[in-house]
Amino acid sequence: MGRPLRADAQRNRDQLLAAAARVFAERGTDAPLDDIARRAGVGNATMYRHFPTRSDLLVAVYTDEVAGLCARAATLREQAGSPQEALHEWLRLFMDHVSTKRDLALAVTGESSALVAGWHRAMLEAASTLLEEAGRAGAVRADLDAADLLTLVKGITLAAADRAQAERLLALVNWQT
Structure with missing residues (x-):
């Protein structure tokens, strides 16, 4: 460095x-x-x-966005009233990230796969920590996997017509106990 x-x-x-x-x-x-x-x-x-290059700027912006999203997981763990609330709020932030950063993420796909994999690992780690804490509190299904949960939320976000529909669809999913 x-x-x-x-x-x-x-x-x-x-x-x-x-x-x-x-x-x-x-x-x-x-x-x-x-x-x-x-x-x-x-x-x-x-x-x-x-x-x-434009690509350098796109990568830097997206890297900052991912870092901010992951940092919010730690903040929510400390500030939320319960592990379930922390997880739910972070998933809402993840929805915002997916819906507003989609074009940005697609624009940097030509970058090294290691960089993209690092972003995915960071988000998965943030979600896993929140999910584990919610699991220990008995607030989520025991068979729930963080990667599956992120895929589900991403799919809902991309398929929904708007934020309100995405919220309704997420509420329909039985991932809580």
């Missing part, structure tokens, strides 16, 4: 990632990179210094 960035360079990188996440969410992953630099308040040269 390289040396840490100077404070101003780190700030520019963070602004670029935040702007890119917003622009990609609003306009898709083919949005002009110039718009991202402008929204971040930096010049194109600064953007290309940090992210030489």
Whole structure:
């Protein structure tokens, strides 16, 4: 790993990632990179210094999104009223992730399979921890597998016409005790 960035360079990188996440969410992953630099308040040269290609920027944005989702699992474990509530809330966040990051995820499929596998492992680990705690509390079926649960939630999210329908479909699934 390289040396840490100077404070101003780190700030520019963070602004670029935040702007890119917003622009990609609003306009898709083919949005002009110039718009991202402008929204971040930096010049194109600064953007290309940090992210030489669109793919580099997409990977960085998606990596940040996955890391944020996984970090929320730990926060929910500490803050939720019960393990069941923590799991359910995280699954709702996972639904949001799937529905809003679908184009972003598809845009980086050309990246190394190790990177994509790492993202999947991180999300599976977060879900597994929450599921295990809910299982110990007797709040979920004993035969429930985290990978199956994530596949189910992803399928519901992608098949539903909107968020409300996805919520209704998830409520129909008998995964709780």
